Every structure is written in C-alpha cells, then in structure tokens.
Amino acid sequence: MAEAAATRNGARRNRVVILGGGFAGINAAIELAKLSVDITIVDRKNYHLFQPLLYQVALAVLSPADIAQPIRSLMRDHPNIDVLMDEAVGFDLPERRVILKTGVELEYDYLIIATGSTHSYFGRDDWAKLAPGLKTIEDATEIRRRVLLAFELAERQMMETGTHPPLNFVIVGGGPTGVELAGAISDIAKLYMSKDFRHIDPSMAQVLILEGSPNILSAYPPDLQRKAGEQLNKLGVTFRTNAHVSDVRPGYVMVGDERIEAVVTLWAAGVQASPLGKLLGVETDRRGCVFVDSHLNPPGYPEIFICGDLAHVEENGRQIPGVAQPAMQMGRYAAKRISRLIAVSFGSDGTGKDEPFHYFDKGDMATIGRKAAVANIQWPFKGHWSGFPAWVTWLVVHIFFLIGFRNRLAVFRQWAWTYLTFSDGARLITGSQELPGWNEPEERSPVLTAKPLDIASPKT
C-alpha cells in the first residue's frame, strides 16, 4: 500500500499526520523531520506536557510552565513540520483522511495515532467531579486547589468553632501516580505547611491509599512493593489493598458498606484509551487500546501506526505499560519504519533491516515523598533500588528526559531550592473557593474573637 501511495502521488512529497503531541508524537516528529516529508502534528493542546512530573504541579512544587513546552516551539527548527491545534474525531480510511473537529479533513500517506489515554471511572463518570484524576494541567491545578483549600477551610472552621473535620485525603488507586500523589500530600502537610497555620496542625493530615488489587505498585516486583509500603508508612501514609471503592460521594467514599471520610478524594485508579482506537474499526482490548502487529500497525493498515498508551503491545506475555519510555520508543520506531517504507516505495530494494518493534526496558521508578523512591532497574544493570539512592536516580533521569533546556534548568533550580530551603513553590489557590462535600459548621460561635493560638503552647 505504501508503494501504491507513492505511485499515486508521483513525485509529491509524502505527507505524515501525527495525532497527539505527547511522548510518542513528539519523538516521531523529531525523527521524521530529517526526512523529505511534510509532517502535521495535531493536538487539542498547544503544548507538550512532561506528564511524569505533573503530580509536582498538583502539589505546588513546580509551575505548569516548568514541565510544558509549546509544540510549536519544540518544532521551531523543523520547517517541514506543521502544528495544528485541533482534534481528530474520525477517519476516512480508504481515502486516507483524518476528520478533524472543525470539519476539515487532513490527507495522509502515513498516519501515526498517539492520542494516549485518560482516566476511567469505570462507567461512573459522575465521580469525575468529586475525585479528579491527574492527566492535564487543568487537572493538576484543580487538585492543587482542592488540597490547599482543605487546609484553609479547616483553619477557618477551627477559628470559628474550635474544631474541624479530620483532614483525610483519600487516593483511589495505588499505582505510581497514587503513590506519588500520596507522598507529596504527606510532605506538603508535614514539612512545608506546619509553620503557616496558627489554629490547625497540618501535620495531623491523614493520607490513605485505597487499592483494589492485592498490592500497591502491582507492576513492581514484590520486594519493591514491600519497600514502597514501608516508605509510605514512614511518611505516615496508610494504604489498604483489596479495597474496592463502591461509591464516591461529597465528603466520603464507600468501600463496600464502610464509609471513609475524605475531605479531598483523588482518582488514580483506572485508565482508558483515547476513543480514536475504537473508531478505526479494529480489535481493541477492554481499555480501548488497539491490538497492533509487530510493526505497530493495526491489522490491514501498514500505513497507520499506533503508538504510546493507545497501543496494546505484548512482550514476553506481558503488556508494555502505558508510560513515557515505551511511548518514546514507539514514536521513534514508527518514524524509522515510515522512512524505510518510503525508501522502498521509491525503489530501494527493501533488503535492509526490517525489524519488529522491541521495547528496550530500562526499568520503572516511582517516588515516595521527597527523599525516597523505588526503582526496578533493567538497564544498564539489573537491580531493585529503594530509598534515597533510588530517589536520586529518579531525579537525574527525570531532569535528563525533560524536553527543552529551559525546562531542565527551571526544574533543576526549583528542586534544588525546594530541597535546600524546605519551601516549595507558591501554593496559590486559583479558581473557585468551594470544596465539594465540605460541611460548613451547623453551629458556630457568632463572633470570632480572632485570637491566635497561644503561641507558648507547642503544637507538635
């Protein structure tokens, strides 16, 4: 089919459309930019987001601008790359066209679909407002708002009534995101906030992870799961496994018949693939990920590549996880494969290498607070690290993979500052000042005397 396209187009340059400016899309584009092809990247957002650090935006350590870069700026030096802020909503596969939300159709010779995934509330989309997940910058600022606001409202209520609801933060899901959010909330409460409040003791905040499966960090080996559990407990974070959330309500969640109070509930449980996979009319798994062949093509479409979270790729009988490393590798693989197909279509003998995609697994890491992490290292040596060495490794790797020198510098500076001074980034509450499920006191003293805590009495 690639040959046919080239013939049909005569000497015309091949057109590659990339849907999604995440790790897969950006890496594919940079690789493809070297070729004599015209590339269009389509994304709903105007920026590429370094998602592994998004939880630090949610907890006010970093600013959105530290971990995001406009796709346009990233592609500035590649004149054969177009960036279009739009959204794919359908395909005309026989005509090789992508249909965009604005109604425009985009022709392609090769198509890379890398539109990723979003949270899944397992059919309970009404939970979304009560328990935000963490995928976008908007999500991160919403989580920040809720967490910080909970402390503010507790302080106010304490001043008014002398009591406040317990500061219970509940995180549904014990994967890397859940664990990282939990550690960060615990840090913010215990390390950074305790001097800022006069009436409440922020370090009394409780963080609870509810994990449905038998283990937290279920993709990690058992010894690292155990280490992670120990490190979480050291931070004061508790977790329950085999805990299936049956309902999420304003102010609490239900696990079976048990009601668990939650001043803020966060969602780090389910993921579902972008709906574009299903629109291809090929087989998908239960999350909507597309089953692809060894060249990342959906069956019957050698000109279409599915990359990143949207692809269902198995290696050694295990599905490759939806994280940054495989997405980058898939993007680069697709670009190289397209390069080869074009060469063949222009008369190359095609006897060169035609390798299937192989995931080069360097390992996985998750941080637990500001001093610990677990790392399941696969390369350059195999090893299970935890604690401080794993955390330092995490730090170095994440700064290294940030796209753009400016971001690397900004994040490095901010981390150094935070670590040395115990003061995090500015904890700004923007947007609404309501918190779902926050119960204003029924009775309160009508007049507030505005007397701070007796400063002689120690709080801790």
Place this chain on the structure above:
Amino acid sequence: MAEAAATRNGARRNRVVILGGGFAGINAAIELAKLSVDITIVDRKNYHLFQPLLYQVALAVLSPADIAQPIRSLMRDHPNIDVLMDEAVGFDLPERRVILKTGVELEYDYLIIATGSTHSYFGRDDWAKLAPGLKTIEDATEIRRRVLLAFELAERQMMETGTHPPLNFVIVGGGPTGVELAGAISDIAKLYMSKDFRHIDPSMAQVLILEGSPNILSAYPPDLQRKAGEQLNKLGVTFRTNAHVSDVRPGYVMVGDERIEAVVTLWAAGVQASPLGKLLGVETDRRGCVFVDSHLNPPGYPEIFICGDLAHVEENGRQIPGVAQPAMQMGRYAAKRISRLIAVSFGSDGTGKDEPFHYFDKGDMATIGRKAAVANIQWPFKGHWSGFPAWVTWLVVHIFFLIGFRNRLAVFRQWAWTYLTFSDGARLITGSQELPGWNEPEERSPVLTAKPLDIASPKT
C-alpha cells in the same frame, strides 16, 4: 473612641482586623506585627499578588507563582498574625464587627480596610466576557489564553482557507496597564512568535489602543506622553485618543459609528473601588473611593483606616493614584497610627508626633515593550526619563519591591533568560479553546493537504 475601646477591654490585647492582602494590607500587617496586638488578615485569595507585573503573566513571560506568595507564608514568622481566607460583606460599626461571607462576625478594636479596586465597565457588565481586564491571576491567564489562541486559530484558518481575519488586538484604555499590555503583545508577536508559525506571519499583528481622554498616560507630564507615543509607534502599536468606545461585541468594538475589528479585545479603561467603601455609609467619590481625613480615617471613625486604592486622598489638589507606592505607604501609616493610638489609650501622654498622612512620591513608571519605558522620577532627584535608561530603572525597582526573596530570584532569572535568549516563558493555552467572536470560515477547502509554506519563500 480608641481610649474607650481600650478601657472596655481592660488589659486585653488589642485586635486589629485587616481586610485585603494587597500592598496596603501586607505592609500594615508587617508593621503591626511588632506590636503586642492580635492581627487578622482577611482575603478572598490565599496569596498576595505583585500586581505591577501581572501583565507579564498575561503575556507568558512570567508564571503566576513568580509574582504571588501565599499570605500565610509571608506572615509565617509573625505568630500574632492570623490569616483567614474569607470575604467581608458588611459591618456592624457600633459593635465594631466585620461580617464575613460565611456569616461569622469578626470583632476589632482597629480596622484597616484595603480591599482595593476592580475594573469598571461603566455599567456595561456584559462587556466583561468580551473584553477581560487585568486584576487577578485568573484574568491574566484568560488574557494569555485569548492572545495565544488568536494566533493558533489564525494559523489553522490559514491552512484551511488560505486566508485569516486580520490579527487586530484592541486595548480599551491608554493608561499604564493598557500601554504595558500593548507593548507586550507587540513584542510577543514580533520577536518571539515569528519563527513558530509556518502559514501566518505573527509580526503582521496590529495592536491598537483606544483612549477616551485626549492623551495616553494622562497622569504623566506631556513630554513623557509624547515620548511614550513615539516608543509605542516604534513598536508598531497605534493609538487613538478621544476615542470613546460605545459598544463591545464579539469580534469588534464600536467607536461612535465606526466598527473596529478586534480578534481580541482587552479592557484597561475604568476602575471602581471595592464595594466595601459604600457599605460604611460615608461619602465616596464616583468610583466608590472613600473620602478620608488626614489620618486616613473616614469621618467619625478614628478606629477605621482606609488604605490603598479604596481611599480618596488628595495632595496638592490632585488625587493620589491607585498604584502600589501610595498603598504601601498608607498601610504603614495606618499601622503606625494605630500603634500611637494604643499607646495613648494605655496612658502615654500623646504629645509625640501625630503627623497626618503624606504621600512620599518617588515617581511613576510604565514600560513600553522590552526595551523602553517612561519614568516620571520625583526622588532621589526630579527627572523625566524615557527609553532604555527608564526601562532599566523600571527593572531594578520592580525586582527590589517584589516581596519575598524567592520571587525576586525567580523574576530576575526569568527576565535575564528572556532578554538574552529572545525566548519567553512557556506560552501555554489552558482552559477552553473557544474565542468569542472568532468566525470559523464559511467556505473552506474540504481537504487540507497539510503542506507547509514553501520554505524557500521568505516570510518577512
């Protein structure tokens, strides 16, 4: 009355309530913290905002966290200061109580009202959605969103139809904010964005200031007005004086019968004082500013101080402008005056100094783009500066007055980076992707061939 309060309270510590955590409120609090009084700062937001640099957040040079600091963090070292995230909605003046939005009442012995001002649309509040003003962080991110989105939509439309609406940015109001916004938009279009787009030429963007009075920067001396006009023109910014906007509509504004196309309209025209002034039942000017006596008290209330934008104070027959310097000075004055009143109430002879408030005017400055400014300097010498020297002065003064070492460092670094690399902060578009008044093309080519501009053809 101050004596009466002290007597009534016996040996109890005096309670000072400060409404508003802006320049006046923060400076009053820091000064009052030295005294043996209990202080409560009430603000709707949890942060103090360095408003003079807000336009740089709006134009993606700085991040919100660079110019804002949680009030709590600023007051961390003052155990006698309480911070309450709430909003005053009324007063019980005879009982000396402030009524908060939550229904709680806050007792005071002394009250500082420094709730500032907001935009005024001269009774046309329906214009607010079409022409956002610049007072809050939310305003700044909304302006950023609109300005950046206009370029994205133009690029998309250009790809689809080969044409796009002219990129006309209209700013209503030619005071310092209008001039600073205009210069910054022109910079962003001409310096930073031109390499990022393939189909449109961002440097063709037009920025127009519509000023109702006979002069831009009407508070400045005529020679600086003229210089500012020249510097604006050099940046390609045009302005019209005596131009009264009669209507703001999606996609255009009306000046009399003339329709002026505007892909984005921004509001930098009217200001109105916080509604709290009127709730005091004393005389206010047409903007709602409270006429105060020489001690910043509204007539009849020596225990209440009005500071900052909300106060109508005249010196040499001219109203003191609603900017940062006088607000800081008023805040500090009120604190010192309260200190003196307390001393008197506790038996001091009161023969000490009892000076009226005097505004120590160091001058005014406004930047015009990234290399020029006008400065009407009053201290330490008198002078009218313009161009680059004024801009450097502006830079130094603004870094110096940023509250918090962290912010000073962050802003300095970001400015140095921007200036040296010609790359501004991350231009992220968050929130909705709709632009009021943007007309999607009626006819478009149904299929987009996604071919970038011929890279051999020079754009400029």
